[in-house]
Amino acid sequence: MTAVVIDGREVARASRARTAQRAQAFKDQHGHAPGLATILIGNDPASEVYVRNKRRLATEAGLVDVHHHLSADVAEETVAQLIDDLNADVNVSGILLQLPLPKGLDRAGLIDRISPAKDVDGLTTVSQGRLARGVSGLRPCTPAGVIELLDTAGVAIEGAHAVVVGRSELVGHPAAELLLRRSATVTIAHSRTSDLAAVASTADILVAAAGIPALIGRDHVKPGAAVVDVGIHRTDSGLIGDVRFDEVSDVAGWITPVPGGVGPMTIAALLSNTVTAAESLTR
Incomplete structure (x- = not known):
């Protein structure tokens, strides 16, 4: 099996184009x-x-x-x-x-x-509380970008088992919350999870956000799973993620590259949040 590579640059480009249209409409009004x-x-x-x-x-x-x-x-x-x-x-x-x-x-x-009305990063205590309660508000950019990548690729979230490897307040927890809101069954794992490979390999959707270079290998991935790599690390040979891309792409159904996967989506979500904030502030 060779995974479909989800092109975050292309998805982000389309998202920014929609944001530009919304920004122009706001300016016109x-x-x-x-x-x-x-x-x-x-x-x-x-x-x-x-x-x-x-x-x-x-x-x-x-x-x-x-x-x-x-x-x-x-x-x-x-x-x-x-x-x-x-x-x-x-x-x-x-x-x-x-x-x-x-x-x-x-x-x-x-x-x-x-x-909170201008919190376009979605990181204030109020914003995170609104996410946990399922109340409308500005969502953290990287997790929002993860969801948009899955949606654009046609990955079914509802009913899927999602494993988020990482428990940070910036990515891990909000990504898990957003997946829950989309009716996935969600497991949060991390670098100290006992037998991480056994847990991760049950996932239909695997979000790697532990911040550890090359943590996720072939043994961590269920055949046909969607693998989203949030990690980004500078090495002497270039940028790498939390996922061993070449190894995992042979077993996954979908995979995001590093660079060119989640990174561009973070900025795209930030710009979209800014227009959303402007629209809300003028209601």
Whole structure:
């Protein structure tokens, strides 16, 4: 068996095109485009690249780019005041605080400072509570992207057994919640799960989000399963994921590559969330 490779770049391109249409319709109705505010603190090279890409694609989709780059030694009170100002700015629809933050800043406190109505990353306590309760709200971008990839590929979620390998609040838990909301039976596993291969290989849908390079191999995958690789790791030979792609693609039914799988979907979901936030704020 050779797996169907789910092209995240193509799916993300189509998603961004739909977002651009929605942004133009919003601008036509309200006289201004939705605005995405990004806050970058410090000079982490990877974060700078991520934010640059987010800003470029936001602009291409017709969103207003509102960017703030603060020094690594910025006072927490200054960041908090900036978030308060952006919360009050009617021209800003969404606020993204780029992670990780420099040491000494209260990550959880600053995230929760963001208004849930503008929490386009879906990371505030209120946003995560709404997800857990099944209440409408802005959903975390990477898990939302995972669901869109599965839907686009035609993978049946309802009634499937999904195993999410990873328990982070950024990906693992919200991915499991979104799959549950789509009527999958969900198991959360992790790197310390006893006999992880035995658990993972029961999955019709396997989401690898443990953050451990090449963790998932052939023995972890049920023949014909859909395998979504959320991991991304820089090595001397290039980027790799949590899944051993060449090995697993011989047994899986569908698989996402790294790079070019989930990564582009994260930004696409962020842009879609920004327009959704703008639409909600003007109702």
